[in-house]
Amino acid sequence: MAWLTDLPWQVSALGLVCLLGLGACAGPAQGAKPDLSVILADAPAPMLADYGLFTDIAATKPAARVRAYDLINPLFSDHASKKRLVFVPEGVRAQYSQTGVLSLPVGSVLVKSFEYAETGRIETRLLIHKSAGWVGYPYVWNEDHTEARYAPIGAKRDIEITTPAGQALAFQYAVPNQNQCKTCHQSGNAITPIGPKARNLGSDQIAAWTEAGLLSGAPEAFAQIPSIAAGQASLDARARAYLDINCAHCHKSDGAASNSGLWLGWDEDELVKLGIGKHPTAAGRGAGQLNRIIAPGAPDRSILSFRMASAEAGVAMPELGRRLIDENGVTLINQWISQLPND
Amino acid sequence: MTVKKLLFVMSASVLLAACSRTETEAPPQLAQEETDSIGEIIVSERDGSRIISLAADEKFVENLQTALITADEGDTIIMPEGLFNLTDGLSLDVDGVKLLGSGEGRTVLSFKGQEGSGEGLLVTSDNVVLGDFTMQDTAGDGIKSKGADRITYRDLTIEWTGGPLSTNGAYGVYPVESTDVLIEYVTVKGASDAGIYVGQSSNIIVRNSLVEYNVAGIEIENSIGADVFGNTARHNTGGILVFDLPDLPQIGGHSTRVFRNIIDQNNTDNFAPPGNIVGSVPSGSGVMVLANENVHVFENSFSDNRTANILLVAYQDPFADERYNPLPRNVVIRDNDYSGGGDDPQSVLADLATPLGGRLPEIVWDGVQGWGDTVAQEVNLVIAEPEEIGFVSLGLGSYPLDPAAISPSTTRPQATPVKEPGPILIAHDVKP
Known part of the structure; x- marks a missing residue:
């Protein structure tokens, strides 16, 4: 526990009750399955294990109807490895959508665990579709990886990792707090998932979800987003895919950055809204002494590049969820801006 | 439960x-008045709502953020006296919460070591009251409230303690995309953009506040219906700005009254990071109206703003936003007091003032009436001041500029009266 900030007082209070031996707070039983009474309760469960999403203490073995999935393009998260699971209650299915996130029914849970080879699992975030809408809860693992506790204010952990490029880095990993969950997952006044869009899951997974009884309404073929990492798609497509998954959850008309008028979603086709030739609005020193979000042909004069290449609070974009610079992402976006025509 | x-x-x-x-x-x-405590938090209940009092101990910061996250609607969170160091931004997303300190300068939240988040405090819920504390040295903005209707900012100090530096955060108080915004008795010092900035909002009161050593003291931008009165704006680069900018979700700002303010010696060199629109505000600007409509500037006291006490200007850059009108129009200037100013115009206005003897009069209009291929537009500027109050049109004509066509004139433009908007009324505007 040494690496965690001290637990918030109310979680400690609940933990105390668990120590007193109240059965409801015990760990998962053998053969556990997701517990809808916990999933749909008004309040977060004190421990991740309480939801019954896993059959083992270390949360590596998903329970029945809890299915692993991957995204074609993930958000950059300080090089953390992310393990994603989806739970859809028995008797109901998600509905296919081509443009937006799959419509997951009430009782569904999206589970995302963050880990590094050097640290093991650090945190598990839940997005739960309650009767009144989606909510996000952060859970933080203890050092022994035997339990993950609800941590509404998140946590900080000093870690050392080796990046995929072989660089050794020491930095403070930040588990976002519960409000920060909403900042990224905001859609108007509501919270929505970001990742599980059909185009970002791909036809193989969509077919598998349908086969497993989790999803209905999916066509046999639909347009997928190109993989950024695979590098086969055009530069324009990969750059737009990068902006879509890394930026557009806030930079959209009903997102946390709506007031900027900078909208970076895959479907955006207005050049000014994409930042091309657009002046900064409320960037402050985040503008980096530059006066265009994207100066076509000139990444070194583009605020977008400047903020992606910064790790400094008040300058760095995205504001949340990263402390490191996504060097590959900066390179991709710089290449893209370099070849944009300067009319 | x-x-x-x-x-x-x-x-x-x-x-x-x-x-x-x-x-x-x-x-x-x-039970009424029953009090319980867990650790360093005292919870009491009064008139059906909880009062959560935090103690000044080593757990304060995490207890504060926890209280802000787990609060119920209607709760009051009270911060104790003390200087507290925060390394991450705070956020509040629960309606109806009051976050109160124990007084400005007594409860001090210092963000000198801030490592994360774009502001000191982010509010995204409605009916929130913020009051009685000081916030210092945030990495980005001080307090931002977005989509937060019926918010009150009262008795707050937001400051950057190193003085006016381009590395300071942009805005001190920053409500945006909100309706019914009340800001009063707020002090902001050192913002590298605007001390008090209200953007893309409606129905706004900014009153009885002090802004100094910011780039812009108070800025109302892309907003509809604002009363700005009883404030002191001094030693900023520009005192009070009423702007409208293109390419934002809400454009077409109009109906702002700027009255009974003290606008004094806003002569601080412009220290905005280049690239931001306020970077173009000349040092020594008292009130500046840019591309806004139905703006009334009256009964203010102007003194010694070295470029000009009042500037009425068009947006200068090319734009593609078809909704946008870059000209100031239907502006009324009346019954202000003027003392000094205009004696040392700065930046681009220094050159433009050269043919006028290097000085500018109290009221300066850029004389722009068109842009691109548009024909000249009627701007209707009502200059209702005594004859001895100076006026000049710089006669710039249209953007992009044609230097050969520039023709300055001291003749006041013909104008028709503009009906003044009624006072802004905000339902939650009641004396505490």
Whole structure:
């Protein structure tokens, strides 16, 4: 526990009750399955294990109807490895959508665990579709990886990792707090998932979800987003895919950055809204002494590049969820801006 | 029954319920004035809403953010006296919460070591009251409230303690995309953009506040219906700005009254990071109206703003936003007091003032009436001041500029009266 900030007082209070031996707070039983009474309760469960999403203490073995999935393009998260699971209650299915996130029914849970080879699992975030809408809860693992506790204010952990490029880095990993969950997952006044869009899951997974009884309404073929990492798609497509998954959850008309008028979603086709030739609005020193979000042909004069290449609070974009610079992402976006025509 | 409701209450039956996963029991009722505590938090209840008092101990910062996250609608969170160091931004997303300190300069939240987040405090819920504390040295903005209707900022100080530096955060107080915004008795010092900035909002009051050593003292931008009065704006680069900019979700700002303010010596060199629109504000600007409509500037006291006491200007850059009109129009200037100023115009206005003897009069209009291929537009500027109050049109004509066509004139433009908007009324504007 040494690496965690001290637990918030109310979680400690609940933990105390668990120590007193109240059965409801015990760990998962053998053969556990997701517990809808916990999933749909008004309040977060004190421990991740309480939801019954896993059959083992270390949360590596998903329970029945809890299915692993991957995204074609993930958000950059300080090089953390992310393990994603989806739970859809028995008797109901998600509905296919081509443009937006799959419509997951009430009782569904999206589970995302963050880990590094050097640290093991650090945190598990839940997005739960309650009767009144989606909510996000952060859970933080203890050092022994035997339990993950609800941590509404998140946590900080000093870690050392080796990046995929072989660089050794020491930095403070930040588990976002519960409000920060909403900042990224905001859609108007509501919270929505970001990742599980059909185009970002791909036809193989969509077919598998349908086969497993989790999803209905999916066509046999639909347009997928190109993989950024695979590098086969055009530069324009990969750059737009990068902006879509890394930026557009806030930079959209009903997102946390709506007031900027900078909208970076895959479907955006207005050049000014994409930042091309657009002046900064409320960037402050985040503008980096530059006066265009994207100066076509000139990444070194583009605020977008400047903020992606910064790790400094008040300058760095995205504001949340990263402390490191996504060097590959900066390179991709710089290449893209370099070849944009300067009319 | 919610766990978070229970967490503040230390009793065996309540805690049992919290873990029982049943939803059948009625919520426990706290007796009036009953007080319980967990660690360093005192929770009392008065008139049906909770008062959560935090102690000045080593747990304060995490207790504060926890309280902001787990608060119930209507809760009051009270911060103690003390200087507290924060390394991450705070956020509030619960409606109806009051976050109160124990007085400006007594409760001080210092963000000198801030490592994360774009502001010191982000509010995204409605009916929030913020008051009685000081916030220092945030990495980005001080307090931002977005989509936060019926918010009150009262008796707050937001400051950057190193003086006016381009590395300071952009805005001190920053409500945006909100309706019914009340800001009063707020002090902001050192913002590298605007001390008090209200953007893309409607129905706004900014009054009785002090802004100094910011780039812009107060800025109303892309907003509809604002009363800005009783404020002192001094030693900023520009005192009070009323702007409208293209390419934002809400454009077409109009109906702002700027009155009975003290606008004095806004002569600080422009220290905005280049690239931002306020970077183009000449040092020594008292009031500046840019591309806004139906703006009334009256009964203010102007003194010694070295470029000009009042500037009426067009947006200069090319734009593609078809909704946008870059000209100031239907502006009324009347019944202000003027003392000094205009004696040392700065930046681009220094050159433009050269043919006028290097000085500018009290009221300066750029004389722009068109842009691109548009024909000249009627701007209707009502200059209702005594004859001895100077006026000049710089006669720039249209953007992009044609230097050969520039023709300055001191003749006041013909104008028709503009009906003044009625006072801004805000339902939650009641004396505490």
